[in-house]
Amino acid sequence: MITRREFLVLTAASVAVPAAVNAQVDPNLVANREAAFRDAMRRIVGDAQVRRGRVKLQLPPLIDNGNSVPLSVAVESPMTDADHVKAIHVLTEKNPLPDVVSVRLSPRAGRAGLATRVRLADTQTVTAIAQMSDGSFWSDSAEVVVTLSACLEEGLI
Amino acid sequence: MARAVVTLPAQAKRGEIIEIKTLAQHAMETGFRRTQLGELIPRDIIRRFTCTYNGTEVYRVDLHPAMSANPLIAFTTVATESGTLSFQWVGDNGYTVTEIASIRVE
Numbered sequence: 648m649i650t651r652r653e654f655l656v657l658t659a660a661s662v663a664v665p666a667a668v669n670a671q672v673d674p675n676l677v678a679n680r681e682a683a684f685r686d687a688m689r690r691i692v693g694d695a696q697v698r699r700g701r702v703k704l705q706l707p708p709l710i711d712n713g714n715s716v717p718l719s720v721a722v723e724s725p726m727t728d729a730d731h732v733k734a735i736h737v738l739t740e741k742n743p744l745p746d747v748v749s750v751r752l753s754p755r756a757g758r759a760g761l762a763t764r765v766r767l768a769d770t771q772t773v774t775a776i777a778q779m780s781d782g783s784f785w786s787d788s789a790e791v792v793v794t795l796s797a798c799l800e801e802g803l804i
Numbered sequence: 805m806a807r808a809v810v811t812l813p814a815q816a817k818r819g820e821i822i823e824i825k826t827l828a829q830h831a832m833e834t835g836f837r838r839t840q841l842g843e844l845i846p847r848d849i850i851r852r853f854t855c856t857y858n859g860t861e862v863y864r865v866d867l868h869p870a871m872s873a874n875p876l877i878a879f880t881t882v883a884t885e886s887g888t889l890s891f892q893w894v895g896d897n898g899y900t901v902t903e904i905a906s907i908r909v910e
Contacts, residue, residue, distance in 0.1 A: 715872040716872070739870065742870050743836050743869075744868060744869060744870065747868055747870040747871065748866065748867055748868060748870075748871060749866040749868075750864070750865050750866075750879075751864040751866075752862075753861075753862060754882075755857065755860065755862040755863075755882055755884070756863055756879065756880055756882070757880045757881055757882040758880045760879065760880065761865070761877070761878070761879055762876070762877075762879070763872075763875065763876050763877055763878065764871070764872040764876050765870050765871055766869075766870045766871070767870075797870075
């Protein structure tokens with residue numbers, strides 16, 4: 648666990664002396680990424696509860712090249728004015744930034760979904776979150792194994 | 805220079821859900837890569853994609869550096885009436901591309 652104060656100090660330190668730190672992997676990399684993921688999650692969801700289901704996230708389980716990974720999200724919803732999906736977000740745990748893509752949609756979309764191609768930096772869990780018009784959140788996760796990272800220069804471990 | 809490709813059916817039945825595929829030509833430089841001399845290559849990405857159907861926004865995407873180069877966005881919309889669909893990509897360094905496609909709805 649890392650407190651807010653520690654996180655701020657670490658972030659400030661890594662910004663202040665990038666040249667010296669670049670040569671080696673930041674020892675707090677994992678903790679920083681986890682904190683960034685939690686922050687991103689809180690920014691999207693707030694204090695609401697996220698339930699599993701209704702969302703289907705599809706990714707290949709084994710990825711040769713993390714630079715271009717086909718990803719699709721489909722959400723079960725009637726897509727009527729009364730009950731539709733307002734937004735879909737895709738987050739990663741170990742990319743340098745947790746956010747991947749965010750979609751805003753309305754009943755005019757007909758079906759709630761997205762197909763795209765993303766970059767994945769490491770073997771990790773990818774999460775898709777859907778926000779419904781009634782304010783509830785639903786999610787799905789997929790574990791992927793990446794053999795060639797999208798950012799080799801980053802020294803990811 | 806900057807180009808984009810959009811595929812969608814030329815005509816559809818009223819109320820039908822049509823599939824749209826879009827592809828924009830862009831390197832989507834993440835801002836995390838370095839040159840051989842160790843200098844960071846500045847971020848240069850497409851930040852937002854919007855699809856408007858006869859002036860009404862039907863689909864909007866916020867893109868982040870984790871999107872692949874030449875971002876593909878495939879989605880659906882309901883064919884409500886004949887008219888034009890406009891697709892716009894907006895990004896860093898003044899990147900703006902607009903594509904227009906027309907659809908006939910019966």
